[in-house]
Amino acid sequence: RKRILVTGGAGFVGSHLVDKLMMEGHDVVVVDNFFTGRKRNVHHWIGHPHFELINHDITKPLHLQCDQIYHLACPASPPHYQHNPIKTIKISALGTLNMLGLARHVKARMLLASTSEVYGDPQVHPQREDYWGNVNPIGPRSCYDEGKRVAESMCYAYQKQENISIRVARIFNTFGPRMHPNDGRVVSNFIMQALQGHDITVYGDGKQTRCFQFVSDLVEGLYKLMNSNNNLPTNLGNPVETSISAFARYIRKHVNASVSIKYLPAAIDDPHQRKPDITRARTLLGWQPVVDLDTGIRKTVEYFQKELSQM
Amino acid sequence: RKRILVTGGAGFVGSHLVDKLMMEGHDVVVVDNFFTGRKRNVHHWIGHPHFELINHDITKPLHLQCDQIYHLACPASPPHYQHNPIKTIKISALGTLNMLGLARHVKARMLLASTSEVYGDPQVHPQREDYWGNVNPIGPRSCYDEGKRVAESMCYAYQKQENISIRVARIFNTFGPRMHPNDGRVVSNFIMQALQGHDITVYGDGKQTRCFQFVSDLVEGLYKLMNSNNNLPTNLGNPVETSISAFARYIRKHVNASVSIKYLPAAIDDPHQRKPDITRARTLLGWQPVVDLDTGIRKTVEYFQKELSQM
Ligand SMILES: NC(=O)c1ccc[n+]([C@@H]2O[C@H](COP(=O)([O-])OP(=O)(O)OC[C@H]3O[C@@H](n4cnc5c(N)ncnc54)[C@H](O)[C@@H]3O)[C@@H](O)[C@H]2O)c1
Ligand SMILES: NC(=O)c1ccc[n+]([C@@H]2O[C@H](COP(=O)([O-])OP(=O)(O)OC[C@H]3O[C@@H](n4cnc5c(N)ncnc54)[C@H](O)[C@@H]3O)[C@@H](O)[C@H]2O)c1
Ligand SMILES: O=c1ccn([C@@H]2O[C@H](COP(=O)(O)OP(=O)(O)O)[C@@H](O)[C@H]2O)c(=O)[nH]1
Ligand SMILES: O=c1ccn([C@@H]2O[C@H](COP(=O)(O)OP(=O)(O)O)[C@@H](O)[C@H]2O)c(=O)[nH]1
Ligand SMILES: O=c1ccn([C@@H]2O[C@H](COP(=O)(O)OP(=O)(O)O)[C@@H](O)[C@H]2O)c(=O)[nH]1
Ligand SMILES: O=c1ccn([C@@H]2O[C@H](COP(=O)(O)OP(=O)(O)O)[C@@H](O)[C@H]2O)c(=O)[nH]1
Numbered sequence: 001r002k003r004i005l006v007t008g009g010a011g012f013v014g015s016h017l018v019d020k021l022m023m024e025g026h027d028v029v030v031v032d033n034f035f036t037g038r039k040r041n042v043h044h045w046i047g048h049p050h051f052e053l054i055n056h057d058i059t060k061p062l063h064l065q066c067d068q069i070y071h072l073a074c075p076a077s078p079p080h081y082q083h084n085p086i087k088t089i090k091i092s093a094l095g096t097l098n099m100l101g102l103a104r105h106v107k108a109r110m111l112l113a114s115t116s117e118v119y120g121d122p123q124v125h126p127q128r129e130d131y132w133g134n135v136n137p138i139g140p141r142s143c144y145d146e147g148k149r150v151a152e153s154m155c156y157a158y159q160k161q162e163n164i165s166i167r168v169a170r171i172f173n174t175f176g177p178r179m180h181p182n183d184g185r186v187v188s189n190f191i192m193q194a195l196q197g198h199d200i201t202v203y204g205d206g207k208q209t210r211c212f213q214f215v216s217d218l219v220e221g222l223y224k225l226m227n228s229n230n231n232l233p234t235n236l237g238n239p240v241e242t243s244i245s246a247f248a249r250y251i252r253k254h255v256n257a258s259v260s261i262k263y264l265p266a267a268i269d270d271p272h273q274r275k276p277d278i279t280r281a282r283t284l285l286g287w288q289p290v291v292d293l294d295t296g297i298r299k300t301v302e303y304f305q306k307e308l309s310q311m
Numbered sequence: 312r313k314r315i316l317v318t319g320g321a322g323f324v325g326s327h328l329v330d331k332l333m334m335e336g337h338d339v340v341v342v343d344n345f346f347t348g349r350k351r352n353v354h355h356w357i358g359h360p361h362f363e364l365i366n367h368d369i370t371k372p373l374h375l376q377c378d379q380i381y382h383l384a385c386p387a388s389p390p391h392y393q394h395n396p397i398k399t400i401k402i403s404a405l406g407t408l409n410m411l412g413l414a415r416h417v418k419a420r421m422l423l424a425s426t427s428e429v430y431g432d433p434q435v436h437p438q439r440e441d442y443w444g445n446v447n448p449i450g451p452r453s454c455y456d457e458g459k460r461v462a463e464s465m466c467y468a469y470q471k472q473e474n475i476s477i478r479v480a481r482i483f484n485t486f487g488p489r490m491h492p493n494d495g496r497v498v499s500n501f502i503m504q505a506l507q508g509h510d511i512t513v514y515g516d517g518k519q520t521r522c523f524q525f526v527s528d529l530v531e532g533l534y535k536l537m538n539s540n541n542n543l544p545t546n547l548g549n550p551v552e553t554s555i556s557a558f559a560r561y562i563r564k565h566v567n568a569s570v571s572i573k574y575l576p577a578a579i580d581d582p583h584q585r586k587p588d589i590t591r592a593r594t595l596l597g598w599q600p601v602v603d604l605d606t607g608i609r610k611t612v613e614y615f616q617k618e619l620s621q622m
């Protein structure tokens with residue numbers, strides 16, 4: 001039984017990870033300032049003797065004892081992270097520095113939730129971990145992309161210099177229950193639009209592609225990565241690729257909605273194509289996604305339907 | 312007459328910039344912790360009523376009044392910045408954040424000394440400012456490269472969100488008097504080796520290229536950029552390209568030394584080719600280098616000869 005810190009544990013991914021860690025019988029401490037997360041995501045654990053929730057901003061130092069740190073705190077959706085770019089950069093730069101300082105101090109292992117965005121608008125497909133990426137250092141996405149890149153860089157600097165045990169997950173687009181309905185990412189937008197009878201909004205020509213991974217697969221991957229010997233950056237994503245316009249039609253059909261698909265101007269620096277090469281996770285972690293899109297989307301639609309009925 | 316802060320003003324580039332600013336009649340404050348810089352570089356100004364020298368580490372907050380900030384503090388030579396990668400990242404990330412916070416607080420304009428290293432090992436030649444670069448986010452150079460990239464990203468975040476006036480200079484290899492003899496960069500290494508009768512050490516096959524700019528040209532460019540309306544990242548470099556092995560032969564001949572050229576293993580992730588496209592600086596600043604290599608190297612050799620005679 002380990003003492004495990006989860007930063008951003010009240011968020012979408014973090015709260016599912018907390019469920020897994022609690023079920024495995026660990027002591028879990030969530031640190032979250034509820035910037036994009038919600039207390040209700042972890043509400044079912046409040047009062048449990050192995051669970052603690054700390055309201056704290058990780059851009060400020062944090063002092064506690066733990067064996068492992070899953071460092072997830074960071075807004076993840078483009079409209080959120082672009083809304084306050086200074087805050088976004090501070091979270092990745094200062095937040096990660098603080099968590100590495102903590103890891104060093106208490107000799108904990110730290111896993112960074114990095115992102116496929118470190119590859120930017122990739123020119124190589126699918127993306128392997130040794131691809132160096134194509135990121136605009138000064139564009140509107142750079143607060144997030146460069147923040148995560150420097151966070152990775154910090155991890156390897158602390159590993160080399162202070163012998164900190166680090167793990168780096170490069171997470172590709174993930175969806176599932178507990179996404180915030182107003183999160184602004186494509187899965188929640190399309191489902192909410194279809195459910196509410198609004199037009200589905202495709203940004204650009206819709207030919208850009210993404211790969212969607214269900215959150216339980218990601219959580220399994222994060223857990224395996226943390227407890228493996230693999231300290232290389234590791235892609236965690238579902239390699240099934242789909243274009244955004246095909247995805248719009250898919251969601252419309254799935255929800256059985258008679259809404260139109262509306263094409264809006266493209267987002268600046270929107271990556272054109274993205275698909276993980278998961279050979280490393282497959283071989284070093286024995287991990288691969290097991291939930292197919294239909295199953296994942298069904299569960300997510302059910303969740304948003306319940307959300308809507310409570311609004 | 313302006314109150315001008317120069318971080319890293321006791322370093323190689325910073326001290327020449329200070330000379331220029333003092334000659335122009337400004338009030339100059341140097342903030343430096345003498346990590347790679349030396350007090351003697353600005354010794355001739357100490358006691359001058361318009362000059363102040365503050366011993367301070369800019370990873371910690373700084374509070375003073377000023378109109379302009381030239382933010383140069385950062386080790387610049389690969390052996391120095393790789394020696395303590397954590398420190399290097401902190402200087403770029405925390406140091407730049409602090410200087411932007413200061414700029415915001417006192418409504419100063421801030422110029423960031425960025426680098427051609429934001430292009431990494433470029434795949435496009437020459438490098439224009441709209442090239443996104445090819446940087447290894449986790450390699451031994453990443454503490455510097457990613458640090459500078461996130462520093463640029465911070466500048467544009469503060470510009471967008473807080474309306475801070477920012478200037479971003481992407482500086483290409485620069486040389487001249489006051490380089491530290493043990494700095495470890497190619498120009499000082501080769502000249503010192505030739506002067507001392509040691510073998511000249513070429514890393515790798517010597518086919519990699521660089522462009523060398525004399526420091527007075529750079530200082531002129533920095534000054535013009537600061538006082539221009541151009542807030543785009545701007546390359547400052549001399550487009551004359553030379554291979555490192557040709558440069559080794561050139562220095563040997565120049566110094567008239569009968570030393571051998573020794574080929575050592577290549578440095579990891581060493582950029583293969585680098586050359587600035589300076590169209591932007593030419594058109595927006597009316598700037599271009601005016602000192603040719605022979606003149607610049609002659610002055611630099613004289614400087615190192617004097618240094619050696621005092622050792
Ligand atoms: N979901 C994805 O598709 C995806 C893809 C790539 C990477 N990621 C990464 O995974 C992590 C979690 O993403 P998510 O989708 O769960 O996002 P989320 O926004 O739901 O969760 C982030 C959590 O961090 C918290 N947080 C933000 N700033 C904080 C601060 N300064 N101090 C303390 N807590 C803070 C938020 O309140 C929230 O609970 C992020 O680091 C994100 O970059 C997610
Ligand atoms: N010289 C080049 O070829 C070149 C090329 C590209 C970019 N640059 C950039 O130009 C700037 C100056 O480079 P340089 O060649 O003069 O290097 P330098 O090492 O001679 O100067 C850096 C100065 O910053 C000071 N410093 C370092 N850390 C500090 C801290 N935490 N607080 C306060 N002061 C600190 C050092 O003591 C030194 O005086 C750097 O930002 C560098 O990245 C230089
Ligand atoms: O238990 C700890 C230890 C450190 N830190 C923070 O982590 C950062 C990096 O720590 P490190 O020990 O590497 O650096 P230093 O304290 O020397 O700046 C610092 O800003 C600390 O405030 C923290 O939040 N908790
Ligand atoms: O309402 C929306 C939201 C997003 N997108 C597009 O869907 C893709 C995925 O966007 P998301 O914000 O979910 O994540 P990203 O992968 O861009 O970080 C991008 O091409 C977006 O432009 C869209 O067409 N409509
Ligand atoms: O005069 C100032 C004002 C701010 N800062 C530092 O600059 C950083 C960013 O400042 P900002 O005002 O953006 O952020 P905040 O103070 O809200 O964190 C902070 O860490 C401050 O300590 C500074 O060194 N001098
Ligand atoms: O003693 C030396 C120092 C450097 N170099 C090479 O010279 C080039 C320029 O190196 P420097 O450290 O001056 O600056 P960089 O441009 O790599 O930051 C690189 O290819 C180095 O590998 C070399 O061959 N011998």
